[in-house]
Amino acid sequence: MKTPDTDQPSDPEGRRSIGARRNPDSAEAILEAAEAVLLESGYAGFSIEAVARRARAGKPTIYRWWPSKAALLLDVYRRQKRDVGQPDTGSLEEDLFQLARSLFTLWRDTPAGTIFRSIIAEAQSDAKAAEALAEYGAERRRHSGRMTERAIARGEARPDANPKVVADLLSSYAWTHLLTGRLDEDDDTLRAAIRTIVRGVLA
Amino acid sequence: MKTPDTDQPSDPEGRRSIGARRNPDSAEAILEAAEAVLLESGYAGFSIEAVARRARAGKPTIYRWWPSKAALLLDVYRRQKRDVGQPDTGSLEEDLFQLARSLFTLWRDTPAGTIFRSIIAEAQSDAKAAEALAEYGAERRRHSGRMTERAIARGEARPDANPKVVADLLSSYAWTHLLTGRLDEDDDTLRAAIRTIVRGVLA
Amino acid sequence: MKTPDTDQPSDPEGRRSIGARRNPDSAEAILEAAEAVLLESGYAGFSIEAVARRARAGKPTIYRWWPSKAALLLDVYRRQKRDVGQPDTGSLEEDLFQLARSLFTLWRDTPAGTIFRSIIAEAQSDAKAAEALAEYGAERRRHSGRMTERAIARGEARPDANPKVVADLLSSYAWTHLLTGRLDEDDDTLRAAIRTIVRGVLA
Amino acid sequence: MKTPDTDQPSDPEGRRSIGARRNPDSAEAILEAAEAVLLESGYAGFSIEAVARRARAGKPTIYRWWPSKAALLLDVYRRQKRDVGQPDTGSLEEDLFQLARSLFTLWRDTPAGTIFRSIIAEAQSDAKAAEALAEYGAERRRHSGRMTERAIARGEARPDANPKVVADLLSSYAWTHLLTGRLDEDDDTLRAAIRTIVRGVLA
DNA sequence: ACCTAAGCGAGACGGTACGTCTCGTCTTGCG
DNA sequence: CGCAAGACGAGACGTACCGTCTCGCTTAGGT
Numbered sequence: 010m011k012t013p014d015t016d017q018p019s020d021p022e023g024r025r026s027i028g029a030r031r032n033p034d035s036a037e038a039i040l041e042a043a044e045a046v047l048l049e050s051g052y053a054g055f056s057i058e059a060v061a062r063r064a065r066a067g068k069p070t071i072y073r074w075w076p077s078k079a080a081l082l083l084d085v086y087r088r089q090k091r092d093v094g095q096p097d098t099g100s101l102e103e104d105l106f107q108l109a110r111s112l113f114t115l116w117r118d119t120p121a122g123t124i125f126r127s128i129i130a131e132a133q134s135d136a137k138a139a140e141a142l143a144e145y146g147a148e149r150r151r152h153s154g155r156m157t158e159r160a161i162a163r164g165e166a167r168p169d170a171n172p173k174v175v176a177d178l179l180s181s182y183a184w185t186h187l188l189t190g191r192l193d194e195d196d197d198t199l200r201a202a203i204r205t206i207v208r209g210v211l212a
Numbered sequence: 213m214k215t216p217d218t219d220q221p222s223d224p225e226g227r228r229s230i231g232a233r234r235n236p237d238s239a240e241a242i243l244e245a246a247e248a249v250l251l252e253s254g255y256a257g258f259s260i261e262a263v264a265r266r267a268r269a270g271k272p273t274i275y276r277w278w279p280s281k282a283a284l285l286l287d288v289y290r291r292q293k294r295d296v297g298q299p300d301t302g303s304l305e306e307d308l309f310q311l312a313r314s315l316f317t318l319w320r321d322t323p324a325g326t327i328f329r330s331i332i333a334e335a336q337s338d339a340k341a342a343e344a345l346a347e348y349g350a351e352r353r354r355h356s357g358r359m360t361e362r363a364i365a366r367g368e369a370r371p372d373a374n375p376k377v378v379a380d381l382l383s384s385y386a387w388t389h390l391l392t393g394r395l396d397e398d399d400d401t402l403r404a405a406i407r408t409i410v411r412g413v414l415a
Numbered sequence: 416m417k418t419p420d421t422d423q424p425s426d427p428e429g430r431r432s433i434g435a436r437r438n439p440d441s442a443e444a445i446l447e448a449a450e451a452v453l454l455e456s457g458y459a460g461f462s463i464e465a466v467a468r469r470a471r472a473g474k475p476t477i478y479r480w481w482p483s484k485a486a487l488l489l490d491v492y493r494r495q496k497r498d499v500g501q502p503d504t505g506s507l508e509e510d511l512f513q514l515a516r517s518l519f520t521l522w523r524d525t526p527a528g529t530i531f532r533s534i535i536a537e538a539q540s541d542a543k544a545a546e547a548l549a550e551y552g553a554e555r556r557r558h559s560g561r562m563t564e565r566a567i568a569r570g571e572a573r574p575d576a577n578p579k580v581v582a583d584l585l586s587s588y589a590w591t592h593l594l595t596g597r598l599d600e601d602d603d604t605l606r607a608a609i610r611t612i613v614r615g616v617l618a
Numbered sequence: 619m620k621t622p623d624t625d626q627p628s629d630p631e632g633r634r635s636i637g638a639r640r641n642p643d644s645a646e647a648i649l650e651a652a653e654a655v656l657l658e659s660g661y662a663g664f665s666i667e668a669v670a671r672r673a674r675a676g677k678p679t680i681y682r683w684w685p686s687k688a689a690l691l692l693d694v695y696r697r698q699k700r701d702v703g704q705p706d707t708g709s710l711e712e713d714l715f716q717l718a719r720s721l722f723t724l725w726r727d728t729p730a731g732t733i734f735r736s737i738i739a740e741a742q743s744d745a746k747a748a749e750a751l752a753e754y755g756a757e758r759r760r761h762s763g764r765m766t767e768r769a770i771a772r773g774e775a776r777p778d779a780n781p782k783v784v785a786d787l788l789s790s791y792a793w794t795h796l797l798t799g800r801l802d803e804d805d806d807t808l809r810a811a812i813r814t815i816v817r818g819v820l821a
Numbered sequence: 822a823c824c825t826a827a828g829c830g831a832g833a834c835g836g837t838a839c840g841t842c843t844c845g846t847c848t849t850g851c852g
Numbered sequence: 853c854g855c856a857a858g859a860c861g862a863g864a865c866g867t868a869c870c871g872t873c874t875c876g877c878t879t880a881g882g883t
Contacts, residue, residue, distance in 0.1 A: 025852055025855060032854070053337035058843055067856045072845065129391060130336035133329050134256035143392055174404045178385060185384035188332060188391075189346055201377045205412035231875030232832035261864055270835045275866065434879035435827035459743035464869055473830045478871070535797060536742035539735050540662035549798055580810045584791060591790035594738060594797075595752055607783045611818035637849035638858035667838055676861045681840065 024065070031074065038064040039071055043085045048120045052127040057081075079131045079138030083145075086124045095152070101160035102207040105179055106200055108153060112183050113199070117192040126187055150176035157210065170210035178206050226268055234277065241267040242274055246288045251323045255330040260284075282334045282341030286348075289327045294318075298355065304363035305410040308382055309403055311356060315386050316402070320395040329390060353379040360413065373413035381409050430471075437480065444470040445477055449491045454526045458533040463487075485537045485544030489551075492530045497521070501558065507566040508613040511585055512606055514559060518589050519605070523598040532593055556582040563616065576616035584612050633674075640683065647673040648680055652694045657729045661736040666690075688740045688747030692754070695733045700724075704761070710769035711816040714788055715809055717762060721792050722808070726801040735796060759785040766819065779819035787815050 024034050042064035047055050057078065061068045075081040093115055096107040116122030132138040154172035161170055182202055186192055227237050245267035250258050260281065264271045278284040296318055299310040319325030335341040357375035364373055385405055389395055430440050448470035453461050463484065467474045481487040499521055502513040522528030538544040560578035567576055588608055592598055633643050651673035656664050666687065670677045684690040702724055705716040725731030741747040763781035770779055791811055795801055 027852085027854075035855075051337065056843055057845085061856095065856075067858080068845080069847080069857095070855065073854080126336050130333045133333035133391065134254060139393060143394075146392055171404050171408075174401070174408055177388075178381060178405060178408060181384040181388035182381060184388050184391075185380075188336065188387075189349055190342060191346075198377070201374050202381060205374075205377055205381060205409060207412070209408035209411035226835065229832080229834035229873045229875095231873075232830085233875075235833065238834075259864055260866085264835095268835075270837090271866080272836090272868085273834065276833075430829070432827080432829035432878045434881080435825090436880075438828065441829070457743060462869055463871085467830095471830075473828095473832080474871080475831095475873085476829060479828080532742050536739045539739035539797065540660060545799060549800075552798055577810050577814075580807070580814055583794075584787060584811060584814060587790040587794035588787060590794050590797075591786075594742065594793075595755055596748060597752075604783070607780050608787060611780075611783055611787060612814060613818070615814035615817035633860070635847045635849095635858080635860035637847075638856085639849075641859065644860070665838055666840085670861095674861075676863080677840075678842085678862095679860060682859075 035064075035066055035070055036074065039066050039074075039081075040085055040088050042066075043081055044089060044120055044124070047082075047085065047123055047127060051123060052130055055082075055127060077135060077137055079128065079135045079141065082124065082128045082131055082138070083141050086121070086128060089119070089121055089124060095156065097156075097159070099163075101156060101165055101210075102200075102203055104156045104160075105153075105175075105207060106203045108156070109179060109183055109199055109203060110196070113186070113192050113194070116187050122187055122192065129184070129188060146180065150180055152176075153179060160210075164212060166210045167212045175206060175210060179203070238267075238269055238273055239277065242269055242277075242284075243288055243291050245269075246284055247292060247323055247327070250285075250288065250326055250330060254326065255333055258285075258330065280338060280340050282331065282338050282344060285327060285331045285334060285341070286344055289324065289331060292322070292324050292327060298359065300359075300362070302366075304359060304368055304413075305403075305406055307359045307363075308356075308378075308410060309406045311359070312382060312386055312402055312406060313399070316389070316395050316397070319390050325390060325395065332387070332391060349383065353383055355379075356382060363413075367415060369413045370415045378409060378413060382406070441470070441472055441476055442480065445472050445480075445487075446491055446494050448472075449487055450495060450526055450530070453488075453491065453529055453533060457529060458536055461488075461533060483541060483543055485534070485541045485547065488530065488534045488537055488544070489547050492527070492534060495525070495527055495530060497525075501562065503562075503565070505569075507562060507571055507616075508606075508609055510562045510566075511559075511581075511613060512609045514562070515585060515589060515605055515609060516602070519592070519598050519600070522593050528593055528598065535590070535594060552586065556586055558582075559585060566616075570618060572616045573618045581612060581616060585609075644673075644675055644679055645683065648675050648683075648690075649694055649697050651675075652690055653698060653729055653733070656691075656694065656732055656736060660732065661739055664691075664736060686744060686746050688737065688744050688750060691733060691737045691740060691747070692750050695730065695737060698728070698730050698733060704765065706765075706768070708772075710765060710774055710819075711809075711812055713765045713769075714762075714784075714812045714816060717765070718788060718792055718808055718812060719805070722795070722801050722803070725796050731796060731801065738793070738797060755789065759789055761785075762788060769819070773821060775819045776821045784815060784819060788812070 024032060024038070027034075039060060043055070043060045046059050046063055050059070055078070057068060057071055060066075060081070061071055071081065075084065093108065093111045096104050098104055098107070116125065128138060128142060132142040150173060154176040157166060157170060157172035157175045160166035161168060161172070186194065227235060227241070229235065242263060246258070246263045249262050249266055253262070258281070260271060260274055263269075263284070264274055267274075274284065278287065296311065296314045299307045301307055301310070319328065331341060331345060335345040353376060357379040360369060360373060360375035360378045363369035364371060364375070389397065430438060430444070432438065433440075445466060449461070449466045452465050452469055456465070461484070463474060463477055466472075466487070467477055470477075477487065481490065499514065499517045502510050504510055504513065522531065534544060534548060538548040556579060560582040563572060563576060563578035563581045566572035567574060567578070592600065633641060633647070635641060648669060652664070652669045655668050655672055659668070664687070666677060666680055669675075669690070670680055673680075680690065684693065702717065702720045705713045707713055707716070725734065737747065737751060741751040759782060763785040766775060766779060766781035766784045769775035770777060770781070795803065
């Protein structure tokens, strides 16, 4: 790596076009700048102008590739997110607890939390963001629903348990805590919430 | 109905000062205009300027009494909200279900939903809104926590059930559905979610 | 002197009405405050609000007695001005020089200069100020014209010399130097200007 | 004349950016609008907002190129002013008289007078305007000083006559008459004033 | 001794303008 | 054709004053 300036205005002497196609350096610089701005100034300071300034990019370059603030935010989120993975401990409660705990930790200790909050906020006034968020949420619920499916399969959960409902309750709990600044719940409280859900579906 | 001008710029020939004290007509006109703007243009179009124009009020009059957009939003919400009340059917599941159902209905069929979404969005970039929202949320959870307390008292719920956790799960579920445009869940799905929570705390 | 608080918000615990007539204390406090504001913040900071704040007076009290900013300014000027008097040395050049010199000194070293500048500025957009200024200027020219009249009478100046023209040239020179911040002309330059005028009317 | 819309909001369907450089059309429209506003509403009604409205320009576009009201006023003055030229009749009195007369006429019969009055007024509360005005005044005095220099050179004026003083007296006389609404002096009065100055420097 | 009339401080009111910020679009000139 | 750059019209931001209004109080002068 030549330039180690990860969150500075990057290239000292700007990028040029590389011909009639998208310049990946620009895209990278813009996403990096977007993340940095979001981290430093929060959603309130997150403007296309600020990102362009930071990335030493022209505003039209941003608008060309990301039609809305929401699209940029989503890309930043996707790029940033190191997937929390899916635990498989053989116990539904333990699986859900570890998932929730690692999500809370990720959101609290990395930019991911700020970014995701911003996306949800944006979705309240931007239809495209709302749609993307809905799709993303559904996907996450499908994903975490598998844990309940496995619990049913191994006889831990009752056969008529609804994996979607469990996933919905869990992700609602996590999202709401993110949005209201309550990511520092201690293990006992978190576990009590998870246990309440799990008990509701045990065989 | 006495005054048919519910969503027009109200008074044909404006309000005056009524001395060195707040003019309730102005306050009323501003709140009404704020609600109308929010309803017609959504959170995206909700600006102090737009409210002032609509209310035929000066911007300083708004800033004098509401230090931030968030404060105005909260007042609009409070003014608009007809409290959903607290059912007491003798069954925890039924209590929670009716509460959730009436909340979903309120949010879907009145401006309250749009307004509350806006407050949550605003809280993602405005510290004062965040604080106000946190306080409001805590109060709501205390309120709905009483239903579980009653269930414990009558032996329906286990003695070590945590009313706060139940309330948190329920309100998280409701808020998240509001924010992601899923207020039209059918009764079965809604009841399945409620039942999962309730089963987790039954004796 | 009873109260030494010449430029503070005056009375610690406010003035009241003294019945159905003008309260001279208020008038005094307002003029004093106006002068203080003008001195401290210049014409740019001279607003009715600022004067009212400073004088602990209500705005209507000011508007009741001074219909415009210009009227207040003129009163402040009249109240402040210690008349420069009219020298009579037996020499026209010396008379004019001493008059100009004392005027320059007064304007440079006391609030009078700032105040008078403000009046002239105000007169450029306020007809009433313009009228008052015109009248005042004419009176001043009549006044200083007497020096030339005396010089004609004693045979120093030619009989057909026009006192009004001399006075006009002199006051124009002074006013313009006030308005362009050139009140620090040294004695030689000032005397050269006066001498040029005087030579033009000597016998 | 192709476009008859000399003082209307100009272009029916607006101007666009012409790239990363100043758009001369906008500059022109703004100066034209500024002049029109000044002419119609006077200095009192001259606001950046009014100019922007009239020119169908955004406020930032004005602030981008003119840092203050004063700067805009000066540009309007420069643009408007058809230089009064410098007469050279071989007689100092005649030179000065014609200069003064044409200046009075220009100020009385064109917008230039209103504009220049506004600049002087603005300079009484805006330091930058004051500086610009000082520089402009010095330049004008240098310029009109040349007439006296020529008179000295041809032996008409005494060798020790001070051209700066003559120019100062003349321009002071003119400026003051502008500011006090006395531009309609008849030829006799004007000539008497000029003659008084000139006699003071004749050989 | 009452009553009315006016002045007083206070400060809210509908407005206008301020100077700054960001929006999303446009156009240039270089590569 | 993409790129950085940055100007453009538009319009919201939150603040300062404008000049007007009404309040509750005070006092004086006429009854």
